[in-house]
Amino acid sequence: MIARSLTDPDAFTGIFDRHFGTIHRYLTRRAGTDAADDLASDVFVIAFDRRAAFDVTYEHALPWLYGIAGNLLNSNRRRLHRDISLLARHPRPDASAPFEDRVDATLDARREIRVLERRLRRLSQADLDTLLLYAWEDLSYPEIAEALQIPTGTVRSRLNRLRRKLREPDPDELTRTGRQQTEPGQGDGNG
Template sequence: MTTESREHMDDDELVARFRLDPEEFTAVYDRYFREVYLYVAGRLDVQAGEDIAAETFCLAFRDRERFDPTRGGVRPWLFGIATNLMARHRRKEARHYRALARTSADPPADSHEGRVVDTVTAQRMGPRLARALATLNRGERDVLTLSYLAELTHQEVADALGISYGTVGSRLNRARKKIHQSMAKEDNRG
């Protein structure tokens, strides 16, 4: 099958094809690698993005027979794999946020935190935002970043993390409240 004809296929047809012919899995890679890579690189760093995105597709290829389209689409399935692979980086990520919060140094410009700080607010917001993000638990951080960084819908986030749609909404609400409360405390102190 040509690359052009694969581009016009919906995910259900892609799944049916790659189950019959493993060579067809390349269409899944071609369609979603960049999105998964950008999500992981945005959460971690460029090198980790490359490594985890590649590992995501290796695992997806290995487990392609177990993919269950009734639990969601290919895209959320891939993002769920990537999110699970990032779990081993969680402690490092949390320590990084806490370290940023303890210093007044700006985060590196090419990091996710650097881009968020540059985009969201003025220069002095960096340590405040880092402290606010450090208040989130793993589940809240996952939902927040999948929603805003990867731009997944609530249902896609639910599928990716293997949680209910309602849990996505409640975690997102809690994350927003915690960030707002943390920022408000800092405003009242300042």
């Protein structure tokens, strides 16, 4: 369709119809509902303008469109904080559980979310983009590589490193946890 659109611009409508919803959902999760409409439209305007540069050996246009969307998002680094806030949302606990269990679960979840937020905020934009294309958009490694214009091996090593990095507490978290356990009245016998 992209190749055909070079001689028949109306053929690009098929690309728009097929992929607009997916790109819009991705941008909604990354930038919020208010910005997604404009950003999604911009993605397709840019794609239409650059369609002559599209490598027609690629089987699908979607990773290319994700790449354009990512570049638009990266032009405004302030969106990083909004990304992390959207990631940190947690569903409400089951209302059928006893009140005390719901409170404990909520407090535990909030603590875990804060830890995850701190860890995600420390990620570079490239790492966050890779993680979100994998986790949110369910793209394959080759599709992520195409979207970000990096080698597939880089995607593999980046995701492997991110898995380890997000599981391991950093020294600040260990210090905070140790301090919380030894504060007065926290079981040190000084009550």
